[in-house]
Amino acid sequence: MIALVDGNNFYVSCERAFDPRLAGRPVGVLSNNDGCVVARSQELKALGVAMGAPLHLLPPDVRRQAVLLSSNYALYGDMSRRVNQVLAEFSPDVEPYSIDESFVGFDGFPEEGLEAHCRALRETVGRWAGIPVGVGLASTRVLAKLANRLAKREPAFEGVCRLDADDEATHRALAACPVEDLWGVARRSAERLALMGITTAWELREADPRWVRSHFSLVMERLVWELRGRPAIVLDDMSEPRRRLLVSRSFGRLTGERHELEAAIRQHAARAGEKLRRQGSLARAVQVFVRTSPFLVGEPQYRNAALVALPAPSADSRELLAAARRALAAIFLEGYRYQKCGVMLLDLMETERAQPSLLETPADDARRARSQRLMATLDRLNREMGRDTVRFGLPRPGNPWALRCERRTPRYTTRWSELMRVKTS
Amino acid sequence: MSLSHRTRIRVVGRAASEGVGPPRPLMGCRVRAGFPSPADDHLDAEIDLHAHVVKRPAATYFVRAEGDSMHGDGIHHGDLLVVDRSLEPLPGRVIVIALEGEPTVKRLERRGSGVWLVASNPRFAPIPLAGRECEVWGVVTHVVHDLLGRAP
Numbered sequence: 001m002i003a004l005v006d007g008n009n010f011y012v013s014c015e016r017a018f019d020p021r022l023a024g025r026p027v028g029v030l031s032n033n034d035g036c037v038v039a040r041s042q043e044l045k046a047l048g049v050a051m052g053a054p055l056h057l058l059p060p061d062v063r064r065q066a067v068l069l070s071s072n073y074a075l076y077g078d079m080s081r082r083v084n085q086v087l088a089e090f091s092p093d094v095e096p097y098s099i100d101e102s103f104v105g106f107d108g109f110p111e112e113g114l115e116a117h118c119r120a121l122r123e124t125v126g127r128w129a130g131i132p133v134g135v136g137l138a139s140t141r142v143l144a145k146l147a148n149r150l151a152k153r154e155p156a157f158e159g160v161c162r163l164d165a166d167d168e169a170t171h172r173a174l175a176a177c178p179v180e181d182l183w184g185v186a187r188r189s190a191e192r193l194a195l196m197g198i199t200t201a202w203e204l205r206e207a208d209p210r211w212v213r214s215h216f217s218l219v220m221e222r223l224v225w226e227l228r229g230r231p232a233i234v235l236d237d238m239s240e241p242r243r244r245l246l247v248s249r250s251f252g253r254l255t256g257e258r259h260e261l262e263a264a265i266r267q268h269a270a271r272a273g274e275k276l277r278r279q280g281s282l283a284r285a286v287q288v289f290v291r292t293s294p295f296l297v298g299e300p301q302y303r304n305a306a307l308v309a310l311p312a313p314s315a316d317s318r319e320l321l322a323a324a325r326r327a328l329a330a331i332f333l334e335g336y337r338y339q340k341c342g343v344m345l346l347d348l349m350e351t352e353r354a355q356p357s358l359l360e361t362p363a364d365d366a367r368r369a370r371s372q373r374l375m376a377t378l379d380r381l382n383r384e385m386g387r388d389t390v391r392f393g394l395p396r397p398g399n400p401w402a403l404r405c406e407r408r409t410p411r412y413t414t415r416w417s418e419l420m421r422v423k424t425s
Numbered sequence: 426m427s428l429s430h431r432t433r434i435r436v437v438g439r440a441a442s443e444g445v446g447p448p449r450p451l452m453g454c455r456v457r458a459g460f461p462s463p464a465d466d467h468l469d470a471e472i473d474l475h476a477h478v479v480k481r482p483a484a485t486y487f488v489r490a491e492g493d494s495m496h497g498d499g500i501h502h503g504d505l506l507v508v509d510r511s512l513e514p515l516p517g518r519v520i521v522i523a524l525e526g527e528p529t530v531k532r533l534e535r536r537g538s539g540v541w542l543v544a545s546n547p548r549f550a551p552i553p554l555a556g557r558e559c560e561v562w563g564v565v566t567h568v569v570h571d572l573l574g575r576a577p
Contacts, residue, residue, distance in 0.1 A: 020523035020560065085483035128484035128511050130562075412486070419487050422506065422521050422528040425494035425549055 001114055002231075003104045003137045004144040005087060005121070008152060010100030010131070011039035014079045015069060017130030018412045018420050026066040030055055030407070038071065070408040078413040082129045090121045103141060118160045137162040141233055142226035145183040146173065146201070165229025174202035174227065184223055184233070189216060201227060245283070247272040248342020254293060256337045261290065262328060268343040269324040270392050273317035274382065276345055277375055280352070282313035283345035286320055288327035293339035304331040313349055316371045317378070320345070321392055386415075478567050484511035486563065488521065488528075495519070495530055497545025498568075505569035506530065512564035516540070521562040524552070528562060 007013055011029040016022045026043035030036065037044075037053045047062050055068065080099045087094045093105030104121070106114055118135045125133050136148025143163050150173060151161035163170045180190035182201050196215070198204050204212075205227035213221035222232035247268040255261065265288055276283055291303035306327040310319060324343050381390045410418035479485045490504045498519055500506065506521075514520045516535040521528055522542065531542035531552070542552040 020528060020562070021526035023526070082483045089483075124511075128481070130510065419489045419505070420528065421491050422488050422530045424490055424492035424500060424502075424530045425544065425546075 001106045001109070001111060001137055001139055002141060002144050003106065003118055003121075003135050004097075004101060004141070004148040005083075005104055005125070005133050005135050006101040006148060007083065008132045008134060009039055009041055010080075011071065011076055012041045013131045014076050015072070015409055016041075017079065018075075019409065022067060026062075028066055028068045029071050030068055031071060037068075068407060072408050072411060074411040074414045075409070079129060079131060082413075083125055083131055083133070086125045086128050087121065089124070090117065103144070106137075115160060115162050118162075119158075122159050133159070135160045139165055139229045140226040140231045142183055142223055143170070143229065146177060149181075165227075171202065174205055175200050177201040179204050182223065182227075184219060189220065192216070244348060245272055245275055245279075245281075245345040246342060247275070247344075248289070248340060250340045251338065254296075254337035254339055256335065258332055258334070261332060261338060261341055262325065264341055265324050265328050265343060266321055266392055268341070269321045270317050272343050272345050273315060273320045273375070274379060276320075276348070277315045277379055280350060281348040282315050282351055283310065283320065284313050284347040284349065285309045285345070286323040286327060287344040287346055288324050288331065288341070289344070290328070290331060290338050290341045292336050296337075300336055302333060302336045304333075306330040307346070314371075315351065316375060317392065318371075478507055480566075481509060481511050484563075485509050485566075490530060490568075494544040494546045494549040495532075498532060499570065500530065500545075500565075500568050501570055506565050507567040507569070508563035509566050510563035512566070514561045514564055519565040521565060523560045523562055525558055530565060 012022075012027045015027060015029065022041075024043065025041070026047055026049075027041040028037045028044045028049065029039040031038045036055065037049055037051065037058075040049055040051065044066055047066065049058065049062060049066070055063075058066075058068075076099060080096070084094055084096055084102055087102055087104050091104045091106055091109070093107065095103045095105070097103055106117075109117065114137060118137050122133055122135050125131055134148050134152040136144045136146065136151050137160065138144040138147050143165060147161040147163040150163075151157045151159055154161070163173060177200060178190075179185055179193050179199055179201055180187055182204070185193075193199070193204065193216075198207060204224060207224055209221045209224045212224050219233070225232035249264070249268065251260075251264070269286070285307055287305055287307040289303070289305035292299060292301050294301065308323040308327045310323055314320065320343075328341075378390050382388065410420070412418060412420045486508045488506050488508055490500050490506055491502060493502050500519070508521050512518070514522075514533055516533050519530060519532050521530055523529070524542075529542075531544060534541050534543045534551070536551075540554045542554060544551070
């Protein structure tokens, strides 16, 4: 059996864990630069605020009632880590799927006690991390995902829902589930399925797997098996395999200055390099993209991307930065006001799998070892002394791509100077 | 000898790495005979204060105390408190509790049939929990107080 555990309105729950005053109030978390609502408490949803709604379009009475916060990614990341740490107390097999979702495998656990085990898990996460979670338990990931949704939607489940593949309740749940609500079914596939008479999850389950494969894809066939209770998918089917890594950000204000774009790209490339090394990968190519704001009618529009292949797979920020700079130079045009730029590292591979080239000399070896030491030192300094302690080139203060985060709450768990304050009197 | 005197080093090339003989298999274990080494008893790890104080990392948080009503428990204004959210708020323990939305540190005490929040400074009256909106946040396990007067 496998469980999908996910945090209810995760960002909002993180904020509430450290500020009890937010309980019961409509709370929203805003994206950093475009000011859209990216997380909503139940109360904010009840006020009719849609996911992705821009801050400036919210009705005045909603803005008055609601607490709207800038996103505090340092806090959310740390709380996500803590939740997974708690989950690890309940099973050795914890697989984070996104910042607020993890799969927990229960192979080898006695089946009959699992529901109680999951209730204890949910209660413990709630107490230790202060994060309410929903748990969907089933024999496959696809069913667990569906069970998780039921657990959140139906209060009667009290946060934990178990679906057994051949149960009558599962049949009813699948019959009531539109096929496009299934994990891994894109809207276009759902439209094609509908043309062939398959509109519910139950109808997909009953379809002939070989027929599904020949008309759709291997992944869709695996879905059929999963719905029947036979594990068939691997996470790579559903998520971005670790093949590319993107760091991008909108500018806080539009800019046409070359040096500002260069500085932004430098910072994005450095951040991408840091992430790349953390996951133990090497990149084979660096892509840079820039674009103007597509929403500014009347402004000249431009978007472009350039890709520079690296001479050899690398995780050295200096090489990534050099490639990114060349790519930017190839596409930057004067006379436009840019709204967004980003760096994507492509065709990643695991560091251990790297093959030394036949042309390599001992000097190359030494250079590589040196680069690894330098990058490890750089990452350690930035990890231990705080982000951006060591960086490439100096971003100037007041730069347009700095996060806009006026309403950010303290980074309660990652900064000494921002700890939660408790009164004694 | 003058301090400014420097020994100059000239690099003449790489040290040869040949000449170590044919490769030999590396034994992964040592054969033990006779008495164990008396030094084995002294293979201590470095003392790790963090591990000593933080028993459950996933559930442990650091918070900052404000105010002077908990002096008797050794909690001063500006002190760092270690809070474990996995522990039970038993009577006698110092806890962090949200009192009408305000995170507060107090000692939990059972008096008669009721539960009270008690300050350790006599100037502050005990607060009965009955009829109050409150939620226990965690149990304070340690206080870090800087004797040099800096915020720890």
